[in-house]
Amino acid sequence: MPIHLSIPGRGESVWRYLVLDLNGTLSADGIVIPGVAERIQALGNTLEIRLLTADTRGTAQEIAHQLAIRCHRIGRHEQSAQKARFISSLGAESVVAIGNGANDSEMLALADLGIAVLGPEGTAVSALLRADIVVPDICTALDLLLNPQRVVATLRV
Numbered sequence: 001m002p003i004h005l006s007i008p009g010r011g012e013s014v015w016r017y018l019v020l021d022l023n024g025t026l027s028a029d030g031i032v033i034p035g036v037a038e039r040i041q042a043l044g045n046t047l048e049i050r051l052l053t054a055d056t057r058g059t060a061q062e063i064a065h066q067l068a069i070r071c072h073r074i075g076r077h078e079q080s081a082q083k084a085r086f087i088s089s090l091g092a093e094s095v096v097a098i099g100n101g102a103n104d105s106e107m108l109a110l111a112d113l114g115i116a117v118l119g120p121e122g123t124a125v126s127a128l129l130r131a132d133i134v135v136p137d138i139c140t141a142l143d144l145l146l147n148p149q150r151v152v153a154t155l156r157v
Contacts, residue, residue, distance in 0.1 A: 001045075001046060002014050002015055002047070002094070003015040003046055003047065003096075003148055004072070005148050005151060005152060006152075007151065007152050007155050007156055008149050008152070008156040008157060009155075009156055009157030010155055010156070010157070012047065013093075013112055013113065014093075014094060015047060015089075015092055015094060015095065015096050015112065015145075016047065016048060016090075016094040016095075016146065017047060017048050017049075017090045017095045017096070017139055018043060018047040018048070018049045018050070018095075018096050018097075018098070019049075019050045019052050019083075019086070019087060019090070019096070019097045019107065019111065020049065020050070020051050020052065020069075020097075020099075021052060021053060021083075021085060021098065021099035021100060021101060021103075021104050021131050022051055022052075022053035022055065022060055022063065023053065023057060023101070023121065024100040024101055024117075024119045024120075024121035024122065024123075025098055025099050025100045025101075025104075025117050025119060026051070026063065026067075026138055027057075027059065027063060027139055028120040028121055029057075029121075030057040030058075030059045030117065031121075032063055032066065032067070033119075033138055033139070034074065034128065035139040036067070036138055036139065036142070037066065037067055037083040039139060039142035039143065039146065040067045040068075040069060041067075041068070041099045042146055043142060043145055043146065044068065044069070046128060046145075047096070047145070048070075048106050049061070049067075049069040049070070049072070050069065050070050050071075050086075050090075051064050051067070051069050051071040051072065052071055052074065052083055052086055052089075052107070053071070053072075053073060053074065054073065054074050054075070054076060054103070055073050060073060061063065066128070072086060079103035080102065080103045080104070080105055080107070081105040081106065082109075083099075083103060083104060083107040083129055084106035084107050084109075084110050085147070086107070087107045087110045088096065088110065088112050090113055092110045092112060093112050094112065094113075095110075095111040095112055095113075095135035096111060096112065096113040096115065096145060097110075097113070097114050097115070098114075098115045098116075098117060098138070098141050098142075099114075099115075099116065099117065099127055100116060100117045100118070100119050100121065100122070100123045100124065100127055101123075101124050101127060102124035102126045102127065104116075104124075104127050105126040105127045105129070105130040106130070108127055108130045108131045108132075109130035109131075113132055113133070113151065114130060114131040114132050114133075114139045115131055115134075115135060115144065116128050116130075116131035116133070116134045116135070117134075117135055117136075117137060117138050117141055117156065118134065118135065118136050118137065119137060119138060132155060133151070133154055133155070
């Protein structure tokens with residue numbers, strides 16, 4: 001069942017997909033950040049979750065298996081454009097995207113809700129500027145989706 005949300009000044013949203021960057025977002029130094037697995041499991045009842053990564057550390061398949069989510073790998077070139085095309089293929093109006101890198105900036109801007117994470121591997125300024133919401137860590141980002149009225153409180157005008 002998707003997340004239905006009415007945000008004053010922004011309108012109605014129906015989110016069916018959660019698209020997550022891997023390195024620096026869900027993981028630090030190739031290891032899943034504590035607390036992520038439990039939140040992903042809880043959100044799996046509501047959203048179709050996709051891991052979208054260039055897999056620079058070679059851990060994507062293992063982490064996707066560990067989290068029981070689907071993994072989509074992108075190539076090494078034009079990563080930001082590849083991620084944006086993936087968001088478009090799902091129907092951007094039904095997507096929440098979470099990331100931290102420069103290669104996430106276009107997907108954060110295109111998704112109905114883009115969340116930039118200030119993670120332990122840093123955050124690109126371009127990602128911050130293109131996101132709708134900025135949070136201190138991935139667990140806070142996932143908690144927003146587990147408690148969607150927090151999104152309303154942040155984005156209402």
